[in-house]
Amino acid sequence: MSDESAADSGEETDPQSAIDAQGERRRAELDDRIFDHNAGDEQEGIPFVGAGPGDPRLLTVAGMELLQEADLVVHAGSLVNSELLDEYCDHAKTVTSIGKDLEELIPLMRDAHREGRNVVRLHSGDPAIYGAALEQMDALEHEGVSTYIVPGVTSAFAASASLRTQLTLNEVSNHVAFTRPQGKTLTEEDDHISEFVEMGDVTTCIYLGTHAVADTMDRLIEDGHDEDIPVAVVYHASWPDEDMMIGTIGTIGEILEEAGHRASAMVIIGDAVTGAGYERSFLYDGWANRGDDGAEDEESTADETTETTTQ
Template identity: 80%
Template sequence: MTSSTDPKTDSEPDTTSDEGVQQRDPQAAIDAQSEGRRAELDDRIFEHSAGDQQEGVPFVGAGPGDPRLLTVAGKELLEAADLVVHAGSLVNSELLDAYCAQAELVNSVGKDLEELIPLMRDAYEDGDTVVRLHSGDPAIYGAALEQMDALEHEGVPTYFVPGVTSAFAASATLRTQLTLNEVANHVAITRPQGKTLTEDEDHISEFVGMGDVTTCIYLGTHAVRDTMDRLLEDGHDPETPTAVVYHASWPDEDVIVGTIETIADRVEDAGYRASALVLIGDAVTGAGYERSFLYGDWANRGSERTSE
């Protein structure tokens, strides 16, 4: 995208710090990058794959919690970093201790873009190796792109490094698959209505109503009661399997299993209001699935043709 390195235009407002240094408005940078993306794709899309180490500031997914579930690429980048800007308590401190011992650590919680962007830009321009560390995978409810766009507009290249998202850690804990033959053909990653989503934008009931969907609800621990009440009001089967996995893969991980009808009481009894993933659907228990075609007659079709 050509706008990633374009100089600031006259229409982009500046702010001036106490030191008299001009700073660009992050919102103007985000808007400019978005418009540039409409006009032309970034050439780097065709030059790099997800596993490449690239120039610039990597936005690394820390994984669900357990330091061992950090990717090899993420581990290597953190160990080489001079500055790690991390997502506070959403990232396990054991991971920071294990891989960031040599780096300056900055907690991003409570900091807005007007503070974060100059911080990372200045460190990068001073020659420091900078890593932006998000929880889970930055592509899932990570608010990463706005930071990347603001940095790109400042002339600082960025790129994604994927991480293990909590839905995958939760399925591993539950010893089941999110997709199962004849049980769940689809996975929906969603969040409930609230400050970010309006009632019309909440599609949880629609996903559950499809029947063969495993619905994974992020950022909804506080709204389990409201969510389940709406599902019951919409006529969904109260016995539909439902699980809540608190802090998936962390040392204090907790698993609560129930149904649409019972799960809210159990979550409230446990006292959880945040940091849990909600899963709804028959794949939660893994019951009733059919053998796949992969290792049946279909798998032997090649050898049968060879023997003819």
């Protein structure tokens, strides 16, 4: 994509116009930087860094290095552990993005960058999952400010680690769905949680839905789903005050109500919650590690070997 922008010509644009313009450019051509850089590269511009789920030790090395070099850190408020800010950002000016719209955030970051300061936009979890990062990046790019993403650990992965299980398990869960429940920003028609559960071999990870757990479970029961399907609600996964609630579709609503949490929890539905009933994978089975003696015909097992070695 061209670096030409409204900022180059001296004409100021509002964020929505910038987002619309960048959207048209995305339809017309791919950004050359897609082929020039990978996710671990140091790049020019403002990095959008995933802070991880909460524990400062789960911040990536790349994210830590960028924060240590930052002059201004615009962060996601209470969604980012204050211990992380204290440990890595005590030398920098920190500004919360909570309560600020794009019309305020974009000039803040743009002007600081133009002044030669190292700016980091710090998102909770990973910016690619319900992060609303791309609209900020597009608005900045339209103003002539380069941006890029530094991935982070998303809360579903921290929750599965705390549960001491996998989100995918052989013969239990072949798929993972990241979703959110219906509400102000998601219509009933766009809520597919019941469909994911119906598939049987899907681990459903629900973001932004702590307040709606009871209603979501009631809808699943109304749709005829087994009330004994395991459900975990992990509040503040990896934070010091992490709270683990484990039940079923039929019981988790009451368990969560007693705990009193209304936000900041990951909801996981499916048999992978308990990790029961899985089968040994082919990855470490005998035939995958076979030697020359007794080796099977290579041609007949080529497809299976390819699948195994790429798991």
